[in-house]
Amino acid sequence: MINKLIAFLKGLPEKVKPHLHKGAHDGAHHAKVAATGLVGLYWNLSPTNRYRVRLAAFAFAILSIGIVLGRVTNVNRAVKIESSSKGLKVESSGVLELKLPGVKLNPEVYVFQSAEKVQVPVNIKVPGRLAFNAEKAKVLSARAPGRVERIYAFDGAQVEIGSPVVELYSPEFISAQQEYLLSSKTAQVLEGSKTMSDLLGDARITQQAAANRMRNLGAGDGDIKSIEATGKTTANLVMRSPLKGVVVKRNVEPGSTLSSGDVIATLADPKHLWFLGNVFEQDFRMIKQGQKMVLHLEAYPEKEFIAYANYIAPAIDPQTRALLIRADVENTDDLLRPDMFASGLLTTGTADAVVVPQSAIVRIREHRFAIIKVGPENFRRVPVKGYDLNSKSFAITEGVEQGWQILAEGAVLLNDRFAKQED
Incomplete structure (x- = not known):
């Protein structure tokens, strides 16, 4: 220099x-x-x-x-800058192709499977809750004015058919008993006289009417027979359970006064429940009565409960913009409780789909992708459409063709390479 x-x-x-x-x-x-x-x-x-x-x-x-x-x-000379190829090719359809020259994927981590289309059920998600089956429930109410003297079954108590629930003092019931006893005694007297057969018939009619009146007030056949056998009236009316189940709600306290029609208690059978679900507008056209529904509850994540749709509301709810659908649920194991939240999968038909493990699906925001092997060192990330068959499987309905090699295990790891090359 x-x-x-x-x-x-x-x-x-x-x-x-x-x-x-x-x-x-x-x-x-x-x-x-x-x-x-x-x-x-x-x-x-x-x-x-x-x-x-x-x-x-x-x-x-x-x-x-x-x-x-x-x-x-200082001299002016051209400097050759070698462009480093990322090995990533972006197609107009949004498919990404990645080339990994000299890289061999570990077969214990990255597992591929051949795509095979099979028939799978087409399901829609139906959120909802459990409730008592109203057809299997009863309301116990006062049929005449009276006063509550005693309560036998409180909230949650198990009851059988005929089990006492409450005891009432009712002047009308005492009057009905007296009328029944009088007509019974009259009929017994007239039975020995052949000349008074017409009066005997009237006495029998009066006796039967008095018995029906007692039944309407809440007395059972056993109570009526006991009165006839002893010849004495009872001070109070015992209201009994009309079904086998539980006391869901009690509406009275000891000593409270009742009017005719007042609700005493609500009874229901916990073995028979309803699932009340909401179907949204885009799915209205796919539902009908009798379709199978699989219910999942957070309380039992590993269990499935089967139900069948038996009612579809004629109008949508103006608040939720959803259509009510109802299904019967059998609670034979006593695992379910009313007002539990449940998520139903309603089967509306079948479709051809490629079933893959959930680990094969790459989820990026609202989009779903699968990684396909197209050569020894070439891989593609393709967008797919489908739905969850269950917690372990995903049904791909669009985006994958028969025979393609799908990355079933390790898709998330390989997708990291796609992400790095995109950057």
């Missing part, structure tokens, strides 16, 4: 050189004067400051030499 500088100076025109010599002579004179003053200032400084000045001068000299050498050696 120094040789180039010397050659440059030698190549200057002869007319320029005298001016350079003259300029150099004048500059040397002024520099000599300036240097004398600077030397005096320098030696007047303390040793520490003189050291700092020497360091600054040395650094400035190094910087100047670098600038000069940079300008002298």
